[in-house]
Amino acid sequence: MTASRPRSAADPGGDTAVLKQEILRKLTYSIGKTPATAGDHDWLTAAILALRDRIIDTWQQTTIDSYRTGRKRVYYLSLEFLIGRSFANALSNFGLTGAMRGALAELGVDLEAIETIEPDAALGNGGLGRLAACYLESMATIGVPCRGYGIRYDHGLFKQFIAGGQQMEAPEEWLTFRNPWELERPENTYQIGFGGAVVDTTPFGRATWAPSESVFAVAYDTPIIGWRSAGAVTLRLWRARAENPLQLKAFNEGDHLGAHAERNRAEAISSVLYPNDSTPAGQELRLRQEYFFTAASLQDLVRRHIQQFGNVRSLPEKASIQLNDTHPALAVAELMRIVVDDHAVDWSEAWSLVNATISYTNHTLLPEALETWPVSLMERLLPRHMQIIFAINARFLERALAETPTADLSRLSLIDEHHGRRVRMAHLAFLGSHTVNGVSELHSSLMRTTVFEPLHRIFPTRIRNVTNGITPRRWLFGANAALAELLAETCGSEIFDDIGVIDRFARCCGDAAVQQRVAAIRLANKERLADYIRRETGIAVNVRAMFDAQIKRVHEYKRQLMNIIETIALYDAMRAEPYLDWQPRVKIFAGKAASNYLTAKRVINLINDVAAVVNNDAMTRDRLQVVFIPNYNVSVAELVIPAADLSEQISTAGMEASGTGNMKFALNGALTIGTLDGANLEIRERVGEDNIVIFGMTADEVEAARGRSDTEAVIGRSPYLSDVLEAVSQGAFSPGDPGRYADLVRDLRHNDWFMTLRDFETYRQAQRRVDALWADPGAWWRRSILNTAGCGWFSSDRAIRQYAADIWHMPVET
Numbered sequence: 001m002t003a004s005r006p007r008s009a010a011d012p013g014g015d016t017a018v019l020k021q022e023i024l025r026k027l028t029y030s031i032g033k034t035p036a037t038a039g040d041h042d043w044l045t046a047a048i049l050a051l052r053d054r055i056i057d058t059w060q061q062t063t064i065d066s067y068r069t070g071r072k073r074v075y076y077l078s079l080e081f082l083i084g085r086s087f088a089n090a091l092s093n094f095g096l097t098g099a100m101r102g103a104l105a106e107l108g109v110d111l112e113a114i115e116t117i118e119p120d121a122a123l124g125n126g127g128l129g130r131l132a133a134c135y136l137e138s139m140a141t142i143g144v145p146c147r148g149y150g151i152r153y154d155h156g157l158f159k160q161f162i163a164g165g166q167q168m169e170a171p172e173e174w175l176t177f178r179n180p181w182e183l184e185r186p187e188n189t190y191q192i193g194f195g196g197a198v199v200d201t202t203p204f205g206r207a208t209w210a211p212s213e214s215v216f217a218v219a220y221d222t223p224i225i226g227w228r229s230a231g232a233v234t235l236r237l238w239r240a241r242a243e244n245p246l247q248l249k250a251f252n253e254g255d256h257l258g259a260h261a262e263r264n265r266a267e268a269i270s271s272v273l274y275p276n277d278s279t280p281a282g283q284e285l286r287l288r289q290e291y292f293f294t295a296a297s298l299q300d301l302v303r304r305h306i307q308q309f310g311n312v313r314s315l316p317e318k319a320s321i322q323l324n325d326t327h328p329a330l331a332v333a334e335l336m337r338i339v340v341d342d343h344a345v346d347w348s349e350a351w352s353l354v355n356a357t358i359s360y361t362n363h364t365l366l367p368e369a370l371e372t373w374p375v376s377l378m379e380r381l382l383p384r385h386m387q388i389i390f391a392i393n394a395r396f397l398e399r400a401l402a403e404t405p406t407a408d409l410s411r412l413s414l415i416d417e418h419h420g421r422r423v424r425m426a427h428l429a430f431l432g433s434h435t436v437n438g439v440s441e442l443h444s445s446l447m448r449t450t451v452f453e454p455l456h457r458i459f460p461t462r463i464r465n466v467t468n469g470i471t472p473r474r475w476l477f478g479a480n481a482a483l484a485e486l487l488a489e490t491c492g493s494e495i496f497d498d499i500g501v502i503d504r505f506a507r508c509c510g511d512a513a514v515q516q517r518v519a520a521i522r523l524a525n526k527e528r529l530a531d532y533i534r535r536e537t538g539i540a541v542n543v544r545a546m547f548d549a550q551i552k553r554v555h556e557y558k559r560q561l562m563n564i565i566e567t568i569a570l571y572d573a574m575r576a577e578p579y580l581d582w583q584p585r586v587k588i589f590a591g592k593a594a595s596n597y598l599t600a601k602r603v604i605n606l607i608n609d610v611a612a613v614v615n616n617d618a619m620t621r622d623r624l625q626v627v628f629i630p631n632y633n634v635s636v637a638e639l640v641i642p643a644a645d646l647s648e649q650i651s652t653a654g655m656e657a658s659g660t661g662n663m664k665f666a667l668n669g670a671l672t673i674g675t676l677d678g679a680n681l682e683i684r685e686r687v688g689e690d691n692i693v694i695f696g697m698t699a700d701e702v703e704a705a706r707g708r709s710d711t712e713a714v715i716g717r718s719p720y721l722s723d724v725l726e727a728v729s730q731g732a733f734s735p736g737d738p739g740r741y742a743d744l745v746r747d748l749r750h751n752d753w754f755m756t757l758r759d760f761e762t763y764r765q766a767q768r769r770v771d772a773l774w775a776d777p778g779a780w781w782r783r784s785i786l787n788t789a790g791c792g793w794f795s796s797d798r799a800i801r802q803y804a805a806d807i808w809h810m811p812v813e814t
């Protein structure tokens, strides 16, 4: 990473000497090393600590200001925060990149070299976690008082490596060199109960819960700094600790393992992130995690509120609790418990208060991904909460029946009686919230007509849309500094503070000189990525070829399989007619599959098997290469996105709630090949339909096609498809294990649930349209510029302003 970051008023680079002294002090007194004995990690830690001191000044000022003004505060509850690396981002937001580079250089240390050894904070699976991270940064930038709440997992998302073409998983170890960004707050420790019984209970009245077990939640705070150090917000993560970490008697009697049993059981709660990006795992531990962090966060925010404002009744005026999906949905029951049981507020008033405080964002409509928990488990683990949920349900169903005597109560109920008795967490979150939002226009409208349709009839104004956003600081200024510089030249340097002016870039779309610069910037980014690919996989990719990237979690609905099938079809076509003028491509894949998601793992295997064949074929090597970059994470995304010419956003229509990678690629000037799904539609609106390649069925068509069993006819209509399926299932790409893909292909033929086959032919043709565009560089770079120019609206600053205005009802400066 050698490109320089934008040098602007925020980056005076003036205090190199001071910074150098501060780094040396940290190295000496906080780390206990000398320059002669310090290793790269020591230098990185010293530099972070020096920077952190400055951040803390801003952070404390932000906190003091918000206390003084008594402003309303947002509490963003999320089981995931996918932060990635922080050093480069914080430096740039603080305007200290130049000064830090200089200070380190004088100490004989290369800034770029130590930046890349910082581990990614990977406390998330994918989109939902990364969104939370972008939103915190935007809130810090815009000045929305906020605290993010989550879990401080010892182990983030698993490390992926590829052996024999297959995904292997290893535990992630981000804390090996400790975490210099966090501050442990042992004084902020709360007791979290589980199990036991409820005593003194009356319907809708106060009760006392006597848990049989409890653990401590200890706070760890990390500052998230906004752009130009405008402000900082706190990310408060909870770590689980045992009340009695050691049974001394057992230990002295020689039972060394048993003596630590309670500690192990308690600490398991914050030990690992669930490596599952859609289907709810049924494990009790997951429910314990959800309650643990929700309860700790609510205790913390209620305590703070009472301390400052004296009475829980004013909570809705001073606090907005945003639920990032249903993972913290127990907040509805827990806040009722706190208000009714601990603060003696009567049920109706408590319900109004809870409802006026909480709002919920839904991130998926896939039925298998909607969280439900067995009533029996909830009764055992959280007996008071189960009572409260039953009481909420009783009141609600009574009202529903009174208003609509014909209403189908079984669909409205908080309890699903179809698959054993289970609590529907999405219903709980919906009922407990004053506002519920989807994450793209299409997704929000599907919410109204599918999963939430019965609830929407009763609460017709509750569902709103806030289309997702991404922070331009990380995803443009940080990841693509050279493009940011060009944008500052062409649109004005105010772009760093007002991304809206990026639309001025459209004026340059036909300017050959600007086009050439965009092309040169892309080429340099591709070279940087090619170096990385060579180091990680040994493959030397052709940087003059089109870089075509699909990087995201591996899931059937995201259809990496359709992409690799099309790649094989292209490969076959090239071999059949080698004399044609094929446009050279590098197909880039990266992504993790949930460890128990066997179909997704097969797809990864197939991509690697295809890569092994294609990359070793002298006949096609100059024109087609396939790479699977292992261990996809935020840092890999930051390398791939600015280097991509083509962005693959090809989910089955109606299934990708929004996508945010799609926005990052388009903002960086990649063209999108995509379906009419999620935010792709809104990208098309903004970049113009000539500048995006759309194909495939609509969400309605998908719905209509679901029951059909005509896959053989579909295959019959595409000679490409039938040939590829035949070859793959016969073992053409797995000669040592010819049956490897037989099941994968058989399942596809049997039930094309994700429309992989039905959309294939239009996808293939769309790819050929992309080739035609690539063949005309002037037309390509024109489109690239229009993509960048059109995507300023996808800034997370815009999204946060919408949340503030429409959901949190908070004034923000524009």
Ligand code: 26Q
Pocket (backbone or CB within 6 Å): 125, 126, 127, 128, 129, 131, 274, 276, 277, 278, 279, 280, 281, 286, 363, 364, 369, 371, 439, 468, 656, 657, 658, 659, 660, 678
């Ligand atoms: C639930 C229960 C048990 C175990 C795991 C889970 C679980 C974990 C993570 C369920 C879902 C998730 C993550 C979902 C997610 O990332 N959704 C994505 O959210 C993005 C931000 O809104 C959207 O852009 C994507 O379209 C959506 O897929």
